[in-house]
Amino acid sequence: MNLRAWIYTAGQLDEALKCSEFEAVYVPLRLAEKAADRAEKIILLPPEYLADCEEKTEKELLRLKALGFDKALAHTSGHIELLSRNGFKVCGGNRLNCTNSESVRFFAGCGLTDIIVSPEITIKRMNSLDMAVPIGFLAYGYLPMMLTRRCPINDGKPCGKLRCGRQITDRKGNKLDVICSDNTVEILNSDVLMLSGRLGEFHASFAVLRFTTEKEISGIVRSYSLNEKPDIRKYTTGLYYRGVE
Numbered sequence: 688m689n690l691r692a693w694i695y696t697a698g699q700l701d702e703a704l705k706c707s708e709f710e711a712v713y714v715p716l717r718l719a720e721k722a723a724d725r726a727e728k729i730i731l732l733p734p735e736y737l738a739d740c741e742e743k744t745e746k747e748l749l750r751l752k753a754l755g756f757d758k759a760l761a762h763t764s765g766h767i768e769l770l771s772r773n774g775f776k777v778c779g780g781n782r783l784n785c786t787n788s789e790s791v792r793f794f795a796g797c798g799l800t801d802i803i804v805s806p807e808i809t810i811k812r813m814n815s816l817d818m819a820v821p822i823g824f825l826a827y828g829y830l831p832m833m834l835t836r837r838c839p840i841n842d843g844k845p846c847g848k849l850r851c852g853r854q855i856t857d858r859k860g861n862k863l864d865v866i867c868s869d870n871t872v873e874i875l876n877s878d879v880l881m882l883s884g885r886l887g888e889f890h891a892s893f894a895v896l897r898f899t900t901e902k903e904i905s906g907i908v909r910s911y912s913l914n915e916k917p918d919i920r921k922y923t924t925g926l927y928y929r930g931v932e
């Protein structure tokens with residue numbers, strides 16, 4: 688199984704580029720320039736919400752394209768047109784919500800080169816998908832439970848570069864990390880998705896390790912590449928084994 692990294696910080700980007708395990712690294716636009724000499728390995732991550740920043744995003748994409756970047760991720764179907772009209776190879780993200788062969792074939796027909804399926808798919812269904820294009824899945828990370836337009840920490844617009852970097856507490860007392868971008872806020876699950884030692888059960892082309900608040904990533908990468916069972920007590924295997932009830 689090939690591994691890909693999805694990173695959020697400059698430190699994670701440095702580490703991910705040093706890991707020979709990764710066939711590709713998903714990188715937010717704001718950090719991409721630091722990886723210009725490895726552009727062939729990078730899949731750009733535009734903002735998830737485009738309605739108030741499409742022009743600015745397009746300019747930034749074109750600037751990065753001139754530096755040699757040629758692949759970008761479509762979070763939603765709205766991104767597909769923006770990316771393809773600017774000459775990017777378009778990779779599909781999990782928010783396209785692919786959960787069956789019809790949707791995979793549909794997006795393959797839109798020209799997508801690969802697709803990360805929805806984390807709400809069951810392993811049984813994933814393993815029977817029509818692989819019209821290479822299929823990947825989220826295999827590690829504090830996955831976003833919610834994407835909002837306001838920051839719950841400062842009760843205002845997203846903190847952007849200030850990155851509030853704090854937590855909220857749910858009714859069960861779980862601490863949820865809050866990650867602000869320039870125009871959206873991700874509220875992350877309190878439990879980490881861990882599938883190391885289980886990748887062989889998944890029929891897919893690639894597994895995506897999605898890093899957000901991690902200070903260092905090489906230990907996690909090692910346990911996935913060595914196929915070790917997790918050595919932490921509190922983790923989740925997501926919905927892959929139980930489905931959405």
Ligand SMILES: [Zn+2]
Binds near residue numbers: 845846852865867
């Ligand atoms: Zn914030």
